[in-house]
Amino acid sequence: MEPEDDIVSKVKKYWISQKWKPLLVRAGLADLKSVASREFDWFEEPNKRRGGRSGVCRIVLNPDSPAKDQRAVFLKIQKNYSYRAPNKLFRRQLTFLREFEATRQAADILPYTPEILLFGSWKSGPDAGAVLITKELSTWTSFSDLMQGIKGLVPPDKSTLLKILEAIAETSRRLNNAGWVHMGFSAKHIFVRLGPESSFEICVVDFEKCRKHFRPGYRTLKDCSHFMRHTPRLSDEHKRHYLKSYFQTRSFSPAQKRLIKKMPGAPAI
Ligand SMILES: Nc1ncnc2c1ncn2[C@@H]1O[C@H](COP(=O)(O)OP(=O)(O)O)[C@@H](O)[C@H]1O
Ligand SMILES: [Mg+2]
Structure with missing residues (x-):
């Protein structure tokens, strides 16, 4: 995201894994304002759609630790990347909100699903942003x-x-x-x-x-x-x-x- 996108005027939804909170706080990833204004090295080129975009990056939470103790996460961040939700009277909804909810429900159906560490969504003036962080599937x-x-x-x-x-x-x-x-x-x-x-x-x-x-x-x-x-x-x-x-x-x-x-x-x- 670019610097002018950094204003989080209203937090809409915020969920953080209590187990991971201390490490996320130390890595500066628990606060939506700093996440929204941060520059990322993309893991894949961001997707663009109807003026919105969505990108993914891999971040090591504790880069100063010995390699064997390092913990990496995948962070997905998006701006105005939405779809029309049939169950919400076709109002625009961010795709990460759907991903957050579907991943959690899939955990009741499948033996293994990505572990969600943080989900946040916000308004930034007329724009809508969201972030989703999962633990890296390091043993996979x-x-x-x-x-x-x-x-x-x-x-x-x-x-x-x-x-x-x-x-x-x-x-x-x-x-x-x-x-x-x-x-x-x-x-x-x-x-x-x-x-x-x-x-x-x-x-x-x-x-x-x-x-x-x-x-x-x-x-x-x-x-x-x-x-x-x-x-x-x-x-x-x-x-x-x-x-x-x-x-x-x-x-x-x-x-x-x-x-x-x-x-x-x-x-x-
Ligand atoms: N938790 C994870 N552990 C390991 N790799 C991941 C994880 N999450 C995403 N990835 C990798 O990043 C790629 C992009 O993530 P994905 O969730 O598919 O984002 P997008 O919605 O942009 O396609 C995936 O295809 C996968 O290779
Ligand atoms: Mg994908």
């Missing part, structure tokens, strides 16, 4: 990085990949079965780690577009299609394995086949 690997074999990672062999796909499909099915559609369910938002007995654990990030939807077919179509279109290096065989795991079946029913045929990015079945 980005599925996107893994599939591309970047950052020193070696892509999984076939049998390992099939097991990871099963774990991802189960995560998606759980979220969809509970009435939610993630709307960005792709490799860069999926983190993987080894669990007990050679199982794989999954943690999903970026609940900014996540919402409830009343049609089960819509939920399945959107998230399965997004996964197949935006995950690097997935073959048709991998996709079929993913869909069979998602539907928990060995062969697709006629209704499942009809739904799969509507999914952009789906394999031949």
